[in-house]
Amino acid sequence: MRSGKWYGSLEKVLCFLVFCVLALVIIVPLVWMMVSSLKTNREFLTDVWGLPEVMHWENYVQAFHQGVGNYFFNSIIVTVIAVFLIVVIGAMASYVLSRFEFRGKMLLFLFLIGGMMISPEVNLVSLFNLMKALHLYNTRTGLIVVYCVFELSFTILLMRSYMLSLSKEVEESALIDGCSIFQVFLCIVLPVCKPVLASAALLSTMFCWNEYMFAAIFIESNKLRTLPVGLASLQKALSTNYPVLIAGLTVSALVVILMFLIFQKQFIRGLAQGSVKG
Amino acid sequence: MDRRKGLPSPADKVVTTMNIYKKKRIIILFLLPAVLGMAVFVYYPLIQSLWNSLFEWNLFSSDKSWVGLENYRSIFTDGNIWITLRNNVLYAVISVICQVLIAMVLAACLEEVFMRKFQPFFRTILFLPSLISMTVVAILWKAIFNPNTGLLNAFIHAIGFTDITPQWIGDANIAIFCCIFISQWQGMGYCMLLDLIGIQKIPAELYEAARIDGAGTVKRFFYITLPMGKESMLVTSLIIVIGSFKLFTEIQVLTGGGPGRATEVLATAMYRAAFTNDKMGLGSAYAILIFVITMILSLIQLKVSRSGQE
Numbered sequence: 001m002r003s004g005k006w007y008g009s010l011e012k013v014l015c016f017l018v019f020c021v022l023a024l025v026i027i028v029p030l031v032w033m034m035v036s037s038l039k040t041n042r043e044f045l046t047d048v049w050g051l052p053e054v055m056h057w058e059n060y061v062q063a064f065h066q067g068v069g070n071y072f073f074n075s076i077i078v079t080v081i082a083v084f085l086i087v088v089i090g091a092m093a094s095y096v097l098s099r100f101e102f103r104g105k106m107l108l109f110l111f112l113i114g115g116m117m118i119s120p121e122v123n124l125v126s127l128f129n130l131m132k133a134l135h136l137y138n139t140r141t142g143l144i145v146v147y148c149v150f151e152l153s154f155t156i157l158l159m160r161s162y163m164l165s166l167s168k169e170v171e172e173s174a175l176i177d178g179c180s181i182f183q184v185f186l187c188i189v190l191p192v193c194k195p196v197l198a199s200a201a202l203l204s205t206m207f208c209w210n211e212y213m214f215a216a217i218f219i220e221s222n223k224l225r226t227l228p229v230g231l232a233s234l235q236k237a238l239s240t241n242y243p244v245l246i247a248g249l250t251v252s253a254l255v256v257i258l259m260f261l262i263f264q265k266q267f268i269r270g271l272a273q274g275s276v277k278g
Numbered sequence: 279m280d281r282r283k284g285l286p287s288p289a290d291k292v293v294t295t296m297n298i299y300k301k302k303r304i305i306i307l308f309l310l311p312a313v314l315g316m317a318v319f320v321y322y323p324l325i326q327s328l329w330n331s332l333f334e335w336n337l338f339s340s341d342k343s344w345v346g347l348e349n350y351r352s353i354f355t356d357g358n359i360w361i362t363l364r365n366n367v368l369y370a371v372i373s374v375i376c377q378v379l380i381a382m383v384l385a386a387c388l389e390e391v392f393m394r395k396f397q398p399f400f401r402t403i404l405f406l407p408s409l410i411s412m413t414v415v416a417i418l419w420k421a422i423f424n425p426n427t428g429l430l431n432a433f434i435h436a437i438g439f440t441d442i443t444p445q446w447i448g449d450a451n452i453a454i455f456c457c458i459f460i461s462q463w464q465g466m467g468y469c470m471l472l473d474l475i476g477i478q479k480i481p482a483e484l485y486e487a488a489r490i491d492g493a494g495t496v497k498r499f500f501y502i503t504l505p506m507g508k509e510s511m512l513v514t515s516l517i518i519v520i521g522s523f524k525l526f527t528e529i530q531v532l533t534g535g536g537p538g539r540a541t542e543v544l545a546t547a548m549y550r551a552a553f554t555n556d557k558m559g560l561g562s563a564y565a566i567l568i569f570v571i572t573m574i575l576s577l578i579q580l581k582v583s584r585s586g587q588e
Contacts, residue, residue, distance in 0.1 A: 022404060026406060045427050049436070092311070100301075102305055116576070118324055123324060126324070126330065127319065128553075130318075130322070130323055148315065149315040149316060150319075206409075212527040232531055235420075252410070
């Protein structure tokens with residue numbers, strides 16, 4: 001039985017159609033979002049399908065003034081600093097765990113990656129009290145610290161196994177030639193680890209940029225809100241002017257989608273590296 | 279030690295390197311930030327939660343009264359807990375079906391010769407939603423689900439069913455499926471992409487040999503793709519199930535647990551107890567419940583992924 005005969009063209013067409021339907025289910029809501037963001041509130045409420053008579057780009061300006069610009073800024077600050085810290089602290093810890101010898105190393109490693117078993121949700125209530133006690137409540141610093149800590153376990157797991165797989169000869173001859181540990185770490189280990197650093201940075205960026213729960217509960221003032229929480233809070237403020245809210249959603253979605261389309265190759269490579277399960 | 283083997287240098291120099299790798303100061307300096315952070319913000323709050331779950335207390339008064347296991351008892355006698363757990367389980371089951379089984383079938387279809395041409399297109403389109411943050415997805419779908427002005431009912435009316443107007447997230451019977459749906463809408467393409475990468479790692483000779491032996495597409499899927507991907511599918515399933523018990527954002531933004539308590543899940547119940555009703559003890563008890571469930575599942579996952587490595 002040849003596969004070509006067995007596998008008729010009807011199945012092929014069907015398979016293709018299934019994918020077309022799935023693609024439509026994804027594209028239509030996104031296109032609807034973009035179109036709706038250019039309508040007036042009246043058009044939005046009365047004509048669900050229709051195109052706007054005039055493109056109301058000022059919805060975007062209004063969204064920006066309603067706080068979206070500010071939320072963007074906060075999200076960028078929090079994400080950039082948190083991701084930088086995650087990568088640096090994670091790389092430092094992984095370097096020591098993969099090269100140095102000391103008693104209790106395995107135990108410490110388990111302590112560090114054990115954090116993966118404790119989800120943010122479990123700690124939410126206690127962390128809320130802790131943040132208040134440490135005066136980190138309602139600060140960007142507090143958010144950065146918790147993001148950092150909750151991404152560290154996975155980052156260390158990822159980086160340590162990568163570092164263990166590297167050959168240690170170059171590092172050791174550098175050490176013998178009199179380089180300090182810091183020089184070796186900065187000039188040899190980190191450059192060689194670039195792929196895994198990029199992958200860790202990508203995954204933590206996605207976490208920090210999208211995180212909602214901590215940001216919703218640990219940040220009180222509107223000025224400090226990050227994008228996800230800010231947009232959620234705009235729902236109430238803009239319940240009478242939906243297109244402006246949708247303009248905010250569109251901006252937030254488009255920025256990430258454009259970034260993805262530009263860096264698609266690197267992006268998928270990074271994801272694949274981070275998805276080595278187990 | 280292995281690492282000595284590769285070094286042609288004199289023995290004393292090797293010893294120096296070894297000594298550098300034992301320097302306590304460096305070890306402490308490099309590990310301290312990570313260890314301190316984990317201890318203060320991960321392990322200490324966990325112990326706090328455990329301890330606090332045994333008291334009745336609220337945020338703005340300092341008196342805590344010991345109630346023992348009363349908080350846990352009230353969770354299980356509340357009556358809502360079974361709806362809550364059912365929602366978590368429902369989410370887990372549907373997510374595993376969509377994001378593990380269906381995603382795998384879709385990935386296998388995209389790898390078929392006749393689909394190769396379109397693969398990059400469909401792969402990219404299906405992956406797009408997973409880039410958008412869950413909050414944005416939830417707000418967008420909230421607008422789409424709106425029974426009067428939303429896209430979905432407009433679509434239903436447009437294809438001829440003008441006499442029905444489902445309330446979607448306003449209907450206690452459908453709301454949870456709407457929440458689960460947006461999660462699949464967002465996550466399926468991501469899982470499919472990972473499965474695609476997995477399939478592409480399977481040696482092409484296997485498929486070639488099967489084809490020569492006369493195995494059709496379906497047979498090749500069941501005898502090569504599935505067995506090769508079995509381990510990773512099992513681990514992915516467990517990760518998804520663990521995630522289902524931590525579910526929060528989708529529900530909180532889309533329905534807030536409503537209408538009534540119809541879409542309540544463990545994490546939103548915890549949020550409601552702690553931050554809406556200011557019963558911090560009860561909230562902590564929910565947190566510990568989530569912890570116990572996810573911990574057991576994580577240990578199973580660890581066991582499974584270990585056995586897969588051998």
